Amino acid sequence: MARLTDRVAIVTGGGGGIGAAVARRLVDEGARVVVADLFEDSARRAAEPLGDRALAVQFDAEQPDSVKAMVERAVSHFGRLDILHNNAALTDPERQQQDTNAIDIPIEIWNATMAVNVTGYLLGCKYALPHMIAGGGGSIINTASGSGVMGDLARIAYGSSKGAIITLTKYVATQHGHQGIRCNAIAPGVVMTEALAKAVPGLAEIIKRHVLTPRFGTPEDIAGLVAYLASDEAGYITGECIGINGGSLSHQPHYADLAAAMAGA
Amino acid sequence: MSAFDLTDKVAIVTGGGSGIGEQCSLLLAERGARVVVVTSTADTAAPVVAAIRAAGGEAIEASGDVADEATAKGAVAAAMAKWGRVDILINNAAITGATFLARDTNVTEMEADVWQRTLAVNLIGPALFCKHAIPVMIAGGGGSIVMVSSGRGVQGDLGLTAYGASKAAVINLALNVATQYGKQGIRANSVVVGMVMTPSVANGTTPEMQAMLRGHHLTPDIGKPRDVAEVLVFLASDAARFVTGATLAADGGITAHTAPYADFLGMSAGDGMIRKD
Numbered sequence: 353m354a355r356l357t358d359r360v361a362i363v364t365g366g367g368g369g370i371g372a373a374v375a376r377r378l379v380d381e382g383a384r385v386v387v388a389d390l391f392e393d394s395a396r397r398a399a400e401p402l403g404d405r406a407l408a409v410q411f412d413a414e415q416p417d418s419v420k421a422m423v424e425r426a427v428s429h430f431g432r433l434d435i436l437h438n439n440a441a442l443t444d445p446e447r448q449q450q451d452t453n454a455i456d457i458p459i460e461i462w463n464a465t466m467a468v469n470v471t472g473y474l475l476g477c478k479y480a481l482p483h484m485i486a487g488g489g490g491s492i493i494n495t496a497s498g499s500g501v502m503g504d505l506a507r508i509a510y511g512s513s514k515g516a517i518i519t520l521t522k523y524v525a526t527q528h529g530h531q532g533i534r535c536n537a538i539a540p541g542v543v544m545t546e547a548l549a550k551a552v553p554g555l556a557e558i559i560k561r562h563v564l565t566p567r568f569g570t571p572e573d574i575a576g577l578v579a580y581l582a583s584d585e586a587g588y589i590t591g592e593c594i595g596i597n598g599g600s601l602s603h604q605p606h607y608a609d610l611a612a613a614m615a616g617a
Numbered sequence: 618m619s620a621f622d623l624t625d626k627v628a629i630v631t632g633g634g635s636g637i638g639e640q641c642s643l644l645l646a647e648r649g650a651r652v653v654v655v656t657s658t659a660d661t662a663a664p665v666v667a668a669i670r671a672a673g674g675e676a677i678e679a680s681g682d683v684a685d686e687a688t689a690k691g692a693v694a695a696a697m698a699k700w701g702r703v704d705i706l707i708n709n710a711a712i713t714g715a716t717f718l719a720r721d722t723n724v725t726e727m728e729a730d731v732w733q734r735t736l737a738v739n740l741i742g743p744a745l746f747c748k749h750a751i752p753v754m755i756a757g758g759g760g761s762i763v764m765v766s767s768g769r770g771v772q773g774d775l776g777l778t779a780y781g782a783s784k785a786a787v788i789n790l791a792l793n794v795a796t797q798y799g800k801q802g803i804r805a806n807s808v809v810v811g812m813v814m815t816p817s818v819a820n821g822t823t824p825e826m827q828a829m830l831r832g833h834h835l836t837p838d839i840g841k842p843r844d845v846a847e848v849l850v851f852l853a854s855d856a857a858r859f860v861t862g863a864t865l866a867a868d869g870g871i872t873a874h875t876a877p878y879a880d881f882l883g884m885s886a887g888d889g890m891i892r893k894d
Contacts, residue, residue, distance in 0.1 A: 503835075503874040505881045554884055562876040564773075603773040605833040605876045610775050613826060 355583035357382035360430040362423065364413060364476060365440035367394025369545050370495075373571035374437055374578045379405045381579050383435065386426040390440065413440045413472030414464075423479040433483040435582045438473040438517075439495040441510075445551070451507045462509045469513035470520065477524050481533065489532020491582045494521050496537040498597050514539070518593045525591035534590040536581050541597025544568035561608035564599030620856035624649035627700045628853065629692050631683055631746060632710030634661030636815030637765065640846035641707055646674035648850060650705065653696045655679050655688070657710070675700075683710045683742030684734075686749075693749040702757040705853040706750045708743035708787065709765040712780070713817045721779045732779045739783035740790070747794055751803060759802020763852045764791045765845075766807045766864070768872050788864055795862035804861035806852045811868025813840040832879040835870030 361378045365371040366387035372394075375385045379402045387402075388409045389395035395408035407429050411422035427433050442448070442465050450461045473494055484490030499507060500514025517537055524535040542548070542559045549556045559568065577596050580586055595601055604610075628645045632638035634656035642652050646669040654669075654676055656662040662678035669676035679695045681688030696703045712718065712735055720731045743764060754760030769777055770784025787807060794805035812818070812830045822830075831839050848867040851857055866872055 498875060503870075504878060558877045558880040558884070561880070599773075600876050603876065604768055605871060605874065605878060606830055607774055607876065609829045609833075609879070613829065614775060 353380075354382040355585060356435070356579065359383040359434040359582070360386075360426065360432050361435035361437065361582065362386045362388055362426050362433065362476070362480065363437045363439060364388045364411075364472070365443075365495075367391050367396075367398050367408075368439075368443065369547075370540075370543060370571045370574050371437075371439050372398035373575040374439065375399070375402065375406060377572070377575035377579045378435070378437075378582065381583070383582075384430045386422070386430070388422050388426075388440070413475065414467045416475055416478075419472070419475040420479045423476070423483065427483050432487045433480055434487060434490045436476055436480040436484070436490070436492045437495070437578055437582070438476045438492065440468065440472055441495070441513075442468040448507070448510070451509045453506065453508055457508055465509035465513050466516075469510070470516045473517055473520060477520075477535075481524075481528060484533060485528065485531045490534075491586070492521075492524060492533065492535040493578050493581045494535070494537045496521070496539045496593055498539050498541045498595065498601055501539055501593075501595075502601060521593065522591045529590060534581075534586070536586075536589060536591070537593040538574065538577055538581070539593050539595045539597065540574055541569060541595070541600045543571060543574065545571075559600075562600045562603075563597070564602065567598075569596065569598055620858070621851070621854050622649055623705075623850075623854060626650045626704040626853075627653070627696050627702050628705035628707065629653040629655060629679075629696060629703060629746065629750060630707040630709060631655040631692075631742065632657075633707075634665055636713075636817065637810070637813060637842045637845045637849075638707070638709040639665050640842040641709060641849050642676070643668060644843070644846045644850045645705065645707075645853065646672065646676060648854070650853075651675040651700050653677055653679050653692050655681075655683070655692050655710065657682060682738075683746070684737035686745050689742070689745040689749045692746070693753060697753060703750050703753045704757065704760045706746055706754075706760065706762045707765070707849055707853065708746055708762065709849075710742055711739045711765070711783070715817070715821050718777065718780070718821075721777050723776060724778050727778060735779035735783050736786070739780065740786045743787055744790055747790070747805075751794070751798055754803055755798065755801045760804070761853045761857070762791070762794055762803065762805040763849050764788065764805070764807040765849070766809050768809055768811050768866075768868050771809055771864075771872060791864075792862050799861060804852075804857070806857070806860055806862065807864045808845065808848050808852065809864060809866040809868055809872065810845050811840060811866070811871040813842055813845055815842055832882070833871055834868075835874060838869075840867070840869055 367389035387399040392410040399406040399408035412418040496517040497514040499511040521537040633642040633654035654662040659680040666676040679692040764787040767784040769781035791805040
């Protein structure tokens with residue numbers, strides 16, 4: 353499909369597994385994409401196979417000037433801006449490890465998480481919106497998470513930041529809807545990459561029990577949803593948060609145990 | 618006078634003879650309400666009515682199949698004849714017979730009569746009680762209707778499909794009632810109930826199953842009928858006078874966390890996912 357011909361997009365966190373898949377998909381659909389990432393190497397690796405339809409830009413989501421410069425670069429290089437996929441998140445494993453619970457979390461971990469995950473998204477919107485509005489409108493897709501909808505045992509800062517993103521999404525959609533801006537959030541469940549399976553032993557087995565689909569989600573699944581929301585096919589969808597999680601939030605939490613008990617009975 | 622006080626109010630509680638309904642009837646009376654205890658058979662209402670009277674309260678019984686419109690009509694008429702008003706309706710009655718519930722299976726195995734009977738009791742019954750209670754509530758200046766829903770009405774599960782669908786439907790019934798009669802002083806809300814140790818649940822589940830279900834609650838234990846009754850009575854009272862069209866969970870947090878929570882809790886002792894001091 354080529355639903356995004358001549359559109360210009362920014363994908364933040366574009367060097368990561370999901371971000372790279374989104375960039376690839378947007379280019380496949382006809383867009384030109386700025387692959388923005390804190391890590392220049394990964395941004396380059398994601399952008400290179402896409403040739404002159406992609407541009408790698410290093411930026412730091414925590415720094416207003418850096419976000420601004422990244423957006424300006426996108427506009428000066430490709431001439432306009434139609435799509436912003438806010439997707440960068442704090443992923444440094446050492447800091448993530450300390451994102452625990454309300455009692456134990458070091459406050460600097462909380463602040464750093466909010467700075468990247470929430471303020472970073474706001475900054476993306478702040479600097480991208482004027483260009484989008486000047487160009488006649490646009491679509492913003494914010495990566496939230498199932499962790500932003502339901503509670504869990506660890507990662508209180510990550511989860512809270514993702515909850516904030518869902519609300520940020522509704523405000524942007526409300527405040528700029530009449531200027532042609534659509535703003536939606538996506539709430540992925542666990543995307544079972546090899547790296548993740550390695551990092552948390554036993555996680556794959558647990559997630560498998562709780563997703564309703566026969567298989568795990570892939571970065572390409574997420575890319576498909578982002579491309580759809582970016583396109584005019586989703587022209588009447590705004591302010592929404594769309595789950596993409598294999599149904600893991602649709603059932604009662606004891607579902608898997610009940611199934612096991614029934615199989616044993 | 619406290620906004621929680623129910624002195625001079627008249628309440629109808631369907632399924633008021635046992636479990637959550639029994640505790641709700643007792644609590645309404647304790648807070649000062651006069652109660653019509655509706656049960657499917659007369660003998661189950663009598664002990665609750667007797668207990669309320671013994672404590673100095675006022676109660677009467679009305680029995681019948683809630684799927685039969687005559688039961689709703691009769692209960693409202695009894696309240697009007699005795700006390701001249703209706704302020705509170707707790708739509709709590711639902712099919713609970715173990716033999717019947719065993720036939721409420723997954724979608725492809727379900728016999729049509731299970732669907733029909735479940736919806737007749739769990740959905741149409743509450744709707745008919747609304748139908749007959751609302752006009753007299755409005756005539757008396759307003760009222761509060763509470764639907765007893767379930768976690769199975771907001772999330773999928775294995776088995777009890779008709780039950781789950783009926784519990785989703787009463788949430789919508791509450792929204793429609795709240796919308797249609799709000800300006801006339803009617804409030805309508807739903808309570809999503811989790812695992813509650815009623816006699817029928819205690820009889821219908823093994824200790825292993827209960828332990829498993831307890832593991833998915835965020836509270837230390839699963840609920841008692843009184844825990845839910847407290848929420849129902851709050852919504853019935855003037856303390857909740859600005860709450861309408863709401864769905865409130867009284868479920869020990871079972872619908873608040875991610876599904877793998879209990880698995881993570883199990884593995885956290887091993888790999889330090891949460892610190893244990």
